[in-house]
Amino acid sequence: MKTVHVRTMVIDDIALGLTLSQQAGWNQTRADWRRFMHFEPEGCFVAELDGCAAGTTTTCVLGQVAWIAMVLVDIDARGQGIGTQLTRHALDYLEDRCVPTIRLDATPAGRPVYEKLGFAAEYELARYEGIASSCETPSMVAETTPGAYPDIVEFDKKMTCTDREKMLIELFDEFPQDVRILRRHNAIEGYATMRPGAKAIQVGPCVAAIDAGPALLSDVLGRCRGKAVYVDVPAGNVEAVRFVESLGLKVQRCFTRMYRGEKVDDNMSALWASSGPEKG
DSSP: OOOEEEEEOOGGGHHHHHHHHHHTTOOOOHHHHHHHHHHOTTSOEEEEETTEEEEEEEEEEETTEEEEEEEEEOGGGTTSSHHHHHHHHHHHHHHHTTOSEEEEEEOTTTHHHHHHTTOEEEEEEEEEEEEOOOOOOOTTEEEOOGGGHHHHHHHHHHHHSSOOHHHHHHHHHHOGGGOEEEEETTEEEEEEEEEOOSSSEEEEEEEEOTTTHHHHHHHHHHTTTTSEEEEEEETTOHHHHHHHHHTTOEEEEEEEEEEEESOOOOOGGGEEEOSOTTTO
């Protein structure tokens, strides 16, 4: 009988993670995998099947909320419970950290596995894809500077009910030219950013008031014109869905946002684009 051993991921395992995400057709880059390990160096794991690396998962603790992501198993090792063992290991790690809420974005194939582990469905998200067309940049959307980052983090926390500072600041520092903000009467009404992916530019997170979301997404997509983009939108944000569909973007795949523990009541109407399935 084959044995599975789960260990902590090390820097040399980034090549494995990249191979598995490419095998699955996902959008992560080498930089994304480095970022996962930077966020939670003791909370990223590799499963070995009879001594050979065969799967991964990552975690990220954001205040009182943690995320599990990148549950990937080599195609030749699937069907042997490796994904379940990786997820259990991640749960043990997070429970030792006493995090009250654990969330993840599940694929349709993964959802039954997570339900058996005590996760419940929150809401659906759709990944929209397409080639960004030229959009007019609204005059109220502006570039920002590091001095505004604390205000953006506080706004995001209010809308998502999660302290995502370490994730946001990391993204902002990596891609400062892509952080856009909309203010009215000296108050933040929304922000947006993006990052490169293996297959397409990942637009998001974009968190904004109802009348600020279209302006921010127009700005971001306008700067991506002619390039492939992904935008992950909560299905319940009707205005966001209507807006991205009006631009000709089409649904590629769907996810289910799930949680275990205390439910987080984020403001879905303010979630115009997720950061991606890794961190919500």
